[in-house]
Amino acid sequence: MSKPVLVVGGGPAGLSAARALADAGQAVVLVDKEDRLGGAPILSGYAKLVPSHEWAKDAIGGMVSGVEGHKMVTVKTGTKVDKFDGDPGNFVATLSDGSKVEASATILATGFTHFDSVNKPEWGFGTYPDVVTTTQVEQMLSTGAGVKCPSDGREPERVAILLCVGSRDRQIGREWCSKICCTVSANLAMEIREQLPNCNVYIYYMDIRTFGLYEGEYYWASQEEHKVKYIKARIAEVTSDGKRLLVKGEDTLVKRPISIPFDMVVHAVGMDPNVDNMTLSAIFNVDLNKYGYIGKPSTYAHMSETSRPGVFVAGAATGPETIDDSIAQGKAAAIAALISASSTVREAAE
Amino acid sequence: MPIHEKSLIRPENLVEHEELVIDGVDVSGHWSTFIEGRSVPDYNEQLQEEIAAIGGGENIHRCWQCGSCTNACTVNAINPDFNPRFWIYLIRMGLEEELVRDRDIIWQCVSCNKCTYACPRDVNPEGVMKATAHWLELKGYTEMKPSMVFDEEFSLQVFNTGKIEEGKVLQKFFKRTNQPLTQPWLVHLITGLVKRFPVFYLMKLGWGAVFHPRTRDWGRARDAINEYVEERNAEIHKALNLDAKGAD
Ligand SMILES: Cc1cc2nc3c(=O)[nH]c(=O)nc-3n(C[C@H](O)[C@H](O)[C@H](O)COP(=O)(O)OP(=O)(O)OC[C@H]3O[C@@H](n4cnc5c(N)ncnc54)[C@H](O)[C@@H]3O)c2cc1C
Ligand code: SF4
Ligand code: SF4
Ligand code: SF4
Numbered sequence: 001m002s003k004p005v006l007v008v009g010g011g012p013a014g015l016s017a018a019r020a021l022a023d024a025g026q027a028v029v030l031v032d033k034e035d036r037l038g039g040a041p042i043l044s045g046y047a048k049l050v051p052s053h054e055w056a057k058d059a060i061g062g063m064v065s066g067v068e069g070h071k072m073v074t075v076k077t078g079t080k081v082d083k084f085d086g087d088p089g090n091f092v093a094t095l096s097d098g099s100k101v102e103a104s105a106t107i108l109a110t111g112f113t114h115f116d117s118v119n120k121p122e123w124g125f126g127t128y129p130d131v132v133t134t135t136q137v138e139q140m141l142s143t144g145a146g147v148k149c150p151s152d153g154r155e156p157e158r159v160a161i162l163l164c165v166g167s168r169d170r171q172i173g174r175e176w177c178s179k180i181c182c183t184v185s186a187n188l189a190m191e192i193r194e195q196l197p198n199c200n201v202y203i204y205y206m207d208i209r210t211f212g213l214y215e216g217e218y219y220w221a222s223q224e225e226h227k228v229k230y231i232k233a234r235i236a237e238v239t240s241d242g243k244r245l246l247v248k249g250e251d252t253l254v255k256r257p258i259s260i261p262f263d264m265v266v267h268a269v270g271m272d273p274n275v276d277n278m279t280l281s282a283i284f285n286v287d288l289n290k291y292g293y294i295g296k297p298s299t300y301a302h303m304s305e306t307s308r309p310g311v312f313v314a315g316a317a318t319g320p321e322t323i324d325d326s327i328a329q330g331k332a333a334a335i336a337a338l339i340s341a342s343s344t345v346r347e348a349a350e
Numbered sequence: 351m352p353i354h355e356k357s358l359i360r361p362e363n364l365v366e367h368e369e370l371v372i373d374g375v376d377v378s379g380h381w382s383t384f385i386e387g388r389s390v391p392d393y394n395e396q397l398q399e400e401i402a403a404i405g406g407g408e409n410i411h412r413c414w415q416c417g418s419c420t421n422a423c424t425v426n427a428i429n430p431d432f433n434p435r436f437w438i439y440l441i442r443m444g445l446e447e448e449l450v451r452d453r454d455i456i457w458q459c460v461s462c463n464k465c466t467y468a469c470p471r472d473v474n475p476e477g478v479m480k481a482t483a484h485w486l487e488l489k490g491y492t493e494m495k496p497s498m499v500f501d502e503e504f505s506l507q508v509f510n511t512g513k514i515e516e517g518k519v520l521q522k523f524f525k526r527t528n529q530p531l532t533q534p535w536l537v538h539l540i541t542g543l544v545k546r547f548p549v550f551y552l553m554k555l556g557w558g559a560v561f562h563p564r565t566r567d568w569g570r571a572r573d574a575i576n577e578y579v580e581e582r583n584a585e586i587h588k589a590l591n592l593d594a595k596g597a598d
Pocket of ligand 4: 412413414415416417418419420434435438468469470471472473474475
């Protein structure tokens with residue numbers, strides 16, 4: 001039997017990779033820098049997930065317990081990789097707790113970092129307490145606290161969701177689309193409407209990218225069943241009239257400037273490259289792409305590979321991904337790691 | 351400062367004050383014309399619900415703004431300002447002020463239903479146009495025109511008798527719109543009829559004009575129709591927050 005596979009990052013992608021390897025009889029060491037597994041959906045307390053409508057703590061929590069209880073998996077939380085040397089089949093990783101792990105291959109599933117809205121000061125985050133992010137609304141729903149204005153705890157009567165906050169914005173060097181925030185926003189809008197039937201929800205968009213089957217279940221359902229309103233406008237600024245927030249922009253379909261009062265403004269924050277990526281790139285000697293995500297060659301012949309043989313990658317570490325795709329990529333990376341491990345064992349035997 | 355390109359500004363946004371002093375500065379008259387801001391200050395969240403409450407507007411919230419209705423529209427081909435897609439948007443977002451600006455063209459829909467067949471979301475734009483015209487009327491944005499009086503008399507008579515009697519419709523119409531019965535075209539029409547029609551028909555016409563025949567056993571149908579009309583009117587008035595009579 002070959003040496004264990006080292007999986008770095010215990011979010012949806014890493015959990016899926018670890019589980020697949022373990023089920024195939026391959027020993028796995030799973031390290032995560034946080035004190036618990038689950039990645040963004042658990043660490044940031046998401047509510048009901050797209051597209052399953054299952055609570056994150058049940059869906060991803062189930063993946064966590066499946067891995068934690070697995071006899072083939074050694075979990076090390078609160079741990080990072082400090083050094084990584086060797087060649088495929090014979091890597092040695094030095095962990096932050098001082099221990100060493102000998103590994104046949106490794107999978108980077110280190111995920112993303114939420115965009116920090118203070119980098120778009122014109123949209124009021126950090127200035128007005130009632131300007132919040134999608135992550136905060138997820139938490140309001142998942143903790144059962146309910147959707148309330150942070151300033152005074154009142155239930156909002158009107159909520160604006162601003163899409164593409166920290167995405168598709170050259171001004172701040174982020175050209176990519178974060179893929180999931182349109183659908184997540186439509187989902188949150190429906191949840192808000194369900195919880196507060198008297199609250200009207202407006203979504204300000206440049207394009208709507210509820211791709212594939214999300215179109216019917218999220219884009220249409222939010223309009224047809226939940227009367228969520230979509231307005232084509234990129235907001236210029238969020239200010240306050242002293243009582244409510246004022247959202248200013250241009251309604252581009254009417255060619256008219258708008259200056260509309262709201263109780264709560266929600267930033268649909270994007271998925272930035274993991275802030276650790278420069279360090280990870282240096283430690284694992286893998287290239288980053290021009291945006292700062294972990295680079296991957298073309299999928300056709302090189303699925304799951306990085307620029308370094310024996311080091312594989314999955315999930316949002318490579319760019320904005322959905323949970324479903326991160327899980328699929330985790331499983332693909334597991335197969336790639338298994339093939340790599342077995343071929344180095346074969347080569348050694350020959 | 352005089353404003354040179356007034357044509358670019360909506361007339362109602364140009365304001366002059368005959369006598370106005372601000373902080374001790376005299377800003378009266380033409381030389382101190384003000385331009386009012388044109389930004390939309392709020393949404394009327396009831397608007398979509400109001401149109402949806404009127405017959406034909408039920409599916410308005412489905413519109414995805416594709417523009418097929420406007421593209422297909424008979425009236426739009428003649429008047430590019432006639433744009434059902436645009437009005438549907440205004441209604442959905444609650445931009446009432448913008449909508450009312452077009453009150454003089456909205457009712458021009460000819461109910462050809464080309465839009466209805468083009469619409470991929472089954473919004474029934476023709477129904478929305480009808481509902482919107484009705485809404486403008488109920489809210490008092492369009493004044494009662496003679497043609498509306500005619501329609502009302504016409505329908506009332508059908509409801510009450512199951513028939514229409516042209517002479518009576520005309521008579522009531524002229525009376526309510528303060529027009530003399532001796533319209534030259536009418537006199538011409540009647541004398542023409544008298545000259546050319548066989549006596550039998552003339553007698554039938556005359557008999558009808560005097561005795562106002564009803565459809566046999568119409569009473570129950572009339573009651574049912576009136577009950578339905580009243581019920582619907584009450585619903586619509588409630589949805590629009592109007593008293594029972596409406597805004598006129
Ligand atoms: C507000 C919001 C809502 C969302 N809702 C949905 C949804 O409903 N449905 C959906 O499909 N997607 C959703 N997403 C996207 C979803 O969060 C991602 O698809 C998913 O988290 C990606 O999984 P991952 O495992 O690749 O990365 P992550 O979830 O980011 O996990 C990465 C893990 O790696 C660990 N890690 C990072 N760096 C290191 C390091 N240097 N050393 C060790 N460990 C490290 C982290 O602690 C973390 O546990 C949402 C995103 C946002 C922002
Ligand atoms: S998914 Fe939607 S909100 Fe997110 S970046 Fe793309 S277009 Fe913008
Ligand atoms: S029914 Fe009215 S709105 Fe529709 S195509 Fe005909 S004229 Fe245009
Ligand atoms: S055709 Fe239908 S969906 Fe398209 S703009 Fe007109 S009403 Fe809306």
